[in-house]
Amino acid sequence: MSTELIRLTAAELAVKIHSREVSAVEVTRAHLDRIAAVDGQVNAFLHVAREAALANAALVDESIAAGTAPASPLAGVPLALKDVFTTMDMPTTCGSRILEGWRPPYDATVTTRLRAAGITILGKTNMDEFAMGSSTEYSAYGPTRNPWDTSRIPGGSGGGSAAALAAFEAPLAIGTDTGGSIRQPAAMTGTVGVKPTYGGVSRYGLVACASSLDQCGPCARTVLDAALLHEVIAGPDPLDSTSIDAPVPAVLEAVRRGADGDLRGLRVGVVRELGGEGYQAGVQSNFEAALRQLEKLGAEVVEVSAPHFQYGLPAYYLILPSEVSSNLARFDAMRYGLRVENGTSAEEVMAATREAGFGPEAKRRIMLGTYALSSGYYDAYYGQAQKVRTLISRDFATAFAQADVLVSPTAPTTAFPIGEKVDDPLAMYLNDLATIPTNLAGTAAMSVPSGLAAEDGLPTGLQIMAPALGEAVMYRVAAAYEAARDAEGGGALIHRVPPMEVSA
Amino acid sequence: MSLDTPPPSGAITRDEVAHLARLARLAVTDDELDVFAGQLDVILGAVARVGEVAADDIPPTSHAVPLSNVFRPDERRPGLTQEQAxxxxxxxxxGRFRVPQILGEEQ
Structure with a gap:
């Protein structure tokens, strides 16, 4: 009954595995078979670690058979890992030619924690090159396709992780969110994606995009599964000086509390600046329906204003390229990765290698950052953007004084056709309008499915934002909303994904 | 909400893109220079909006979370082996990285 196994949640699979109703090997095999059957159409995976996955599952089965307690509540459950985390036993490409075939000599902390929890890593997922993009079209290894409509993008940069969930290739995935790369793909694939507080999950072994913004987080098909995974990967790490030395927020407990559907006494702030003009009609109406749902659950919905959020996008597209131009300087053709032997000097070889190894969006952002950091422009661009960042944090502080969580649509539109925005960088950047402020402030936010847009039948997401380390209240609201929406919508949205053609 | 504001006065030229590419060690092609000049100009026009905010007395934020130096005991722990590195x-x-000629460039 492997087709039924792939449709179960991670929590359900874990119960079956730990009670020995099914083996972890059967569960892993079911997902590997599914990947073999549909990934030709989806292209969610850049690498599938079939043997290693089965070997891990066998170890979990042996351990359970021997009467040992599972290593974690998710032991034996399969997961898809974004190809931006180092893995000693799998290539790590970051969706770039410059790292094609690279085998890192060390594991990321997230990788280590997944392994220690007994989670089975199925493989590495596709992404925009070095996590720069909103559609997964900037991968050097071809675009990932949205399981809801394979002519459309799955969002980005973590489109591979989100599509793997929506295609039932994996019940869990890991993403990274620098400006929305977990939340926006979640919205576009009808899945759940969480960007924890900056510093909530270690960045050690996460290949850097923009270090002051990057944050790893859980992706799943339900809020409960995301919380279970959150607790596995989060927490302080001595190998990351920016990781927060504080207990992980009790997100699992918050989800269980949220499931009782009582949000009385809770204030939900609607950010006036994140909606209206520029937002697709079906996105806006699903958002309004979500607000009514939250009110029915007892929450008080209030309007808040964040006047500087409109400057979030321009500030982000100065700060991010500046950090990128510095971080990507490490790809110099000397110590690892691609080398194009064109020219005699190190400098010529470096320039030829980077020209051949980086795609268009990486080059654009490297040059943009180089420009913004140039003497003469520094104060007007980078310096000013950093001040705007302060103002955005202050807007959040003011808003969180009036509301426990803030909400908005996650993305202004539903998934758009592949190719539509790939040559129009500014149109692509607008995807992240509503998600960027959270990254600039370092606060927490997540996306939960909010229905299908009336005009195109594609999923939309509700973004729930919380203060730094405020994950518990965010998950509580998400769990309550998810249960209410599913009840009203006649079941989980994800089961309305059209069936995919299965190749033998 | 929209980024459709006029670009700043000095539009970015093809020569400037070539200069940026040199600084960033990217051997871009002639065709790319044309494409990137147009695209960077549009992007810079849009992001220049940060200048509209009166922020003279606002402190910059480089990191969302306050950072302080972290000390740990100065103890040996295993790193990468030479073979791994x-x-x-x-x-x-x-047993060393072999690199192209470094001295004598840019003469």
Whole structure:
């Protein structure tokens, strides 16, 4: 009954595995078979670690058979890992030619924690090159396709992780969110994606995009599964000086509390600046329906204003390229990765290698950052953007004084056709309008499915934002909303994904 | 909400893109210079909006979370072996990274 196994949640699979109703090997095999059957159409995976996955599952089965307690509540459950985390036993490409075939000599902390929890890593997922993009079209290894409509993008940069969930290739995935790369793909694939507080999950072994913004987080098909995974990967790490030395927020407990559907006494702030003009009609109406749902659950919905959020996008597209131009300087053709032997000097070889190894969006952002950091422009661009960042944090502080969580649509539109925005960088950047402020402030936010847009039948997401380390209240609201929406919508949205053609 | 504001006065030229590409060690092609000049100009026009905010007395934020130095006991712990460190190198000689000529460039 492997087709039924792939449709179960991670929590359900874990119960079956730990009670020995099914083996972890059967569960892993079911997902590997599914990947073999549909990934030709989806292209969610850049690498599938079939043997290693089965070997891990066998170890979990042996351990359970021997009467040992599972290593974690998710032991034996399969997961898809974004190809931006180092893995000693799998290539790590970051969706770039410059790292094609690279085998890192060390594991990321997230990788280590997944392994220690007994989670089975199925493989590495596709992404925009070095996590720069909103559609997964900037991968050097071809675009990932949205399981809801394979002519459309799955969002980005973590489109591979989100599509793997929506295609039932994996019940869990890991993403990274620098400006929305977990939340926006979640919205576009009808899945759940969480960007924890900056510093909530270690960045050690996460290949850097923009270090002051990057944050790893859980992706799943339900809020409960995301919380279970959150607790596995989060927490302080001595190998990351920016990781927060504080207990992980009790997100699992918050989800269980949220499931009782009582949000009385809770204030939900609607950010006036994140909606209206520029937002697709079906996105806006699903958002309004979500607000009514939250009110029915007892929450008080209030309007808040964040006047500087409109400057979030321009500030982000100065700060991010500046950090990128510095971080990507490490790809110099000397110590690892691609080398194009064109020219005699190190400098010529470096320039030829980077020209051949980086795609268009990486080059654009490297040059943009180089420009913004140039003497003469520094104060007007980078310096000013950093001040705007302060103002955005202050807007959040003011808003969180009036509301426990803030909400908005996650993305202004539903998934758009592949190719539509790939040559129009500014149109692509607008995807992240509503998600960027959270990254600039370092606060927490997540996306939960909010229905299908009336005009195109594609999923939309509700973004729930919380203060730094405020994950518990965010998950509580998400769990309550998810249960209410599913009840009203006649079941989980994800089961309305059209069936995919299965190749033998 | 929209980024459709007029670009700043000095539009970015093809020569400036070539200069940026040199600084960033990117051997871009002639065709790319044309494409990137147009695209960077549009992007810079849009992001220049940060200048509209009166922020003279606002302190900059480089990091969302306050950072302080972290000390740990100065104890030896294993790092990469020489073999591991060299495992991804494009060229290796005598246990070291083999690199193209470095001195004598830019003369």
């Amino acid at each position: 060299l495992s991804g190198a494009p060229a290796v000689e005598d």
